[in-house]
Amino acid sequence: MDNIRIAPAGDRALLVQFEQKISEEVNDRVHGLMDAVQKAGIAGVGEMIPSYAALLIFYDPEEINYPGLKGEIEGLLSMAEGKSEGGKRLLHIPCCYGSHFGPDLADMEKLTGLSREEIIKIHSGVDYRVYMLGFLPGFVYLGGMDERLKAPRLATPRVAIPKGSVAIGGSQTGVYPLQSPGGWRIIGSTPVEFFDPTREEPALCRAGDVIRFIPVTACDYYDIRQDMLRGRYDLKITEVFDGD
Amino acid sequence: MGIKVTAPGALTTVQDSGRTGLQQYGIPVCGAMDQRAFRAANLLCGNDESAAVLEMTLMGGTFTFTADHVVALTGADMKPRLNGEEIENYKAFAVHEGDTLELGMAVKGCRCYLAAAGGIDVPVVMGSRSTDLKSRTGGYQGRSLKAGDILEIGRTGTALPESSIKPQIPDFPRSARIRVIEGPQEYVFTAAGLETFYKSAYTLTDKCDRMGYRLSGQVIETRSGSDIISDGIVFGSIQVPSSGQPIILMADRQTTGGYAKIATVCSFDLPVLAQMRPGDTVTFEKIGVEEAQRIASVSGL
Numbered sequence: 017m018d019n020i021r022i023a024p025a026g027d028r029a030l031l032v033q034f035e036q037k038i039s040e041e042v043n044d045r046v047h048g049l050m051d052a053v054q055k056a057g058i059a060g061v062g063e064m065i066p067s068y069a070a071l072l073i074f075y076d077p078e079e080i081n082y083p084g085l086k087g088e089i090e091g092l093l094s095m096a097e098g099k100s101e102g103g104k105r106l107l108h109i110p111c112c113y114g115s116h117f118g119p120d121l122a123d124m125e126k127l128t129g130l131s132r133e134e135i136i137k138i139h140s141g142v143d144y145r146v147y148m149l150g151f152l153p154g155f156v157y158l159g160g161m162d163e164r165l166k167a168p169r170l171a172t173p174r175v176a177i178p179k180g181s182v183a184i185g186g187s188q189t190g191v192y193p194l195q196s197p198g199g200w201r202i203i204g205s206t207p208v209e210f211f212d213p214t215r216e217e218p219a220l221c222r223a224g225d226v227i228r229f230i231p232v233t234a235c236d237y238y239d240i241r242q243d244m245l246r247g248r249y250d251l252k253i254t255e256v257f258d259g260d
Numbered sequence: 261m262g263i264k265v266t267a268p269g270a271l272t273t274v275q276d277s278g279r280t281g282l283q284q285y286g287i288p289v290c291g292a293m294d295q296r297a298f299r300a301a302n303l304l305c306g307n308d309e310s311a312a313v314l315e316m317t318l319m320g321g322t323f324t325f326t327a328d329h330v331v332a333l334t335g336a337d338m339k340p341r342l343n344g345e346e347i348e349n350y351k352a353f354a355v356h357e358g359d360t361l362e363l364g365m366a367v368k369g370c371r372c373y374l375a376a377a378g379g380i381d382v383p384v385v386m387g388s389r390s391t392d393l394k395s396r397t398g399g400y401q402g403r404s405l406k407a408g409d410i411l412e413i414g415r416t417g418t419a420l421p422e423s424s425i426k427p428q429i430p431d432f433p434r435s436a437r438i439r440v441i442e443g444p445q446e447y448v449f450t451a452a453g454l455e456t457f458y459k460s461a462y463t464l465t466d467k468c469d470r471m472g473y474r475l476s477g478q479v480i481e482t483r484s485g486s487d488i489i490s491d492g493i494v495f496g497s498i499q500v501p502s503s504g505q506p507i508i509l510m511a512d513r514q515t516t517g518g519y520a521k522i523a524t525v526c527s528f529d530l531p532v533l534a535q536m537r538p539g540d541t542v543t544f545e546k547i548g549v550e551e552a553q554r555i556a557s558v559s560g561l
Contacts, residue, residue, distance in 0.1 A: 027441060072491060
């Protein structure tokens with residue numbers, strides 16, 4: 017239980033902080049604890065927000081008070097040498113790179129010294145872990161981008177980045193689930209909805225998932241978009257195991 | 261059967277107890293800022309305490325009813341008038357088809373709640389009727405109300421509910437002592453920084469909205485900057501960015517944030533804060549989590 021700190025976040029939530037660094041190992045422990053808390057079915061525990069290296073647990077103090085819940089969590093931490101069981105979901109995300117789908121791809125060639133083909137190959141050649149969701153509904157914080165694609169944010173952020181934009185900001189990459197202001201550089205766009213309030217599960221991804229970008233042509237983009245809007249598009253989801 | 265907006269006021273939105281259960285997907289809670297006044301408004305007109313209401317901010321609206329309804333107003337005093345006659349806050353009253361309810365500038369408090377028997381009937385989006393202004397979902401077309409909007413009300417009729425509760429009308433202080441629980445990242449601050457936070461007064465700036473309150477006062481010193489690895493935040497988290505000026509996160513907060521949180525406002529003092537306005541001042545008093553939970557268990561409406 018070294019490096020773990022439990023502290024109140026007000027009178028209705030508790031924060032479990034693991035070693036404060038961004039790593040797959042630490043993030044696995046966050047999800048391991050979240051699974052364990054869910055399975056334990058502790059009365060009074062409500063929703064949880066997992067992040068890179070912490071788990072925020074909401075609870076009803078009328079059912080369990082702070083010392084009571086802290087004790088339960090300590091018990092779970094000592095038992096589960098935190099790793100979530102089983103494989104992880106791998107979501108295959110179609111992405112159309114360049115042209116009006118990715119208006120900053122040309123600038124990215126200058127900034128990185130790579131050709132657009134190389135940028136696409138590198139960006140789509142890595143599997144990204146969803147460390148957490150936040151900022152906007154369905155916005156994924158991804159880890160694992162190749163450092164060669166690192167690029168500074170735009171000096172003047174755009175007023176409106178279109179929904180579905182796949183973009184790079186600093187050493188991070190992500191997908192805009194909604195139209196939003198933003199300073200990341202847009203290299204492509206996905207026809208897949210990362211957030212849809214009418215879906216049973218409104219956010220496409222869950223923290224702990226893995227995503228892979230699959231380059232598609234503009235024609236494919238529009239075909240998938242049509243299917244998506246008609247509810248006929250089945251996103252390819254496979255399973256990956258650690259060490260794969 | 262409903263309510264027609266003649267003038268919307270400064271910022272009027274549909275809100276309920278909030279959109280919970282989806283924060284792990286980045287979906288914010290939203291909901292009424294002053295949950296105590298919100299619940300009282302519902303109970304006064306015989307609703308379930310979590311029914312959807314209208315939340316008005318600083319300047320109230322003018323509304324015309326399109327049928328007979330039972331209505332209650334709570335929270336900020338916006339000098340309500342029904343067909344020109346003054347009416348009381350914190351008391352259910354009947355309205356008839358064609359009646360006009362007019363609210364003005366808040367003379368006390370900041371947010372006024374209008375509940376109607378049967379609730380304000382807008383579609384349920386992801387389990388809630390609350391408006392999320394940032395992602396333009398929920399509430400009435402995902403936005404604040406405009407003149408000409410017509411909203412449905414769940415039930416018609418003018419029979420006042422039989423056993424009515426007697427909520428306490430708050431005194432809406434312009435300067436308040438807000439009780440907080442220290443942490444979860446108090447270790448980011450120096451001892452002097454923590455002392456500054458607890459001993460000096462902070463003023464609400466004009467950058468105070470449903471998302472958060474930016475305060476101004478003495479700079480809170482950190483050990484080596486206030487950036488942390490982003491983690492989850494709650495209603496009432498007090499984060500201190502590198503400027504050293506605290507920000508209290510309110511109903512429309514994002515689900516996660518990357519600034520250290522020095523303390524968290526106790527749930528029972530959030531309604532006090534929700535009724536304060538730019539220019540008002542607060543001081544922070546530290547209490548223990550167990551004491552806070554004891555106080556919470558006896559603090560009713």
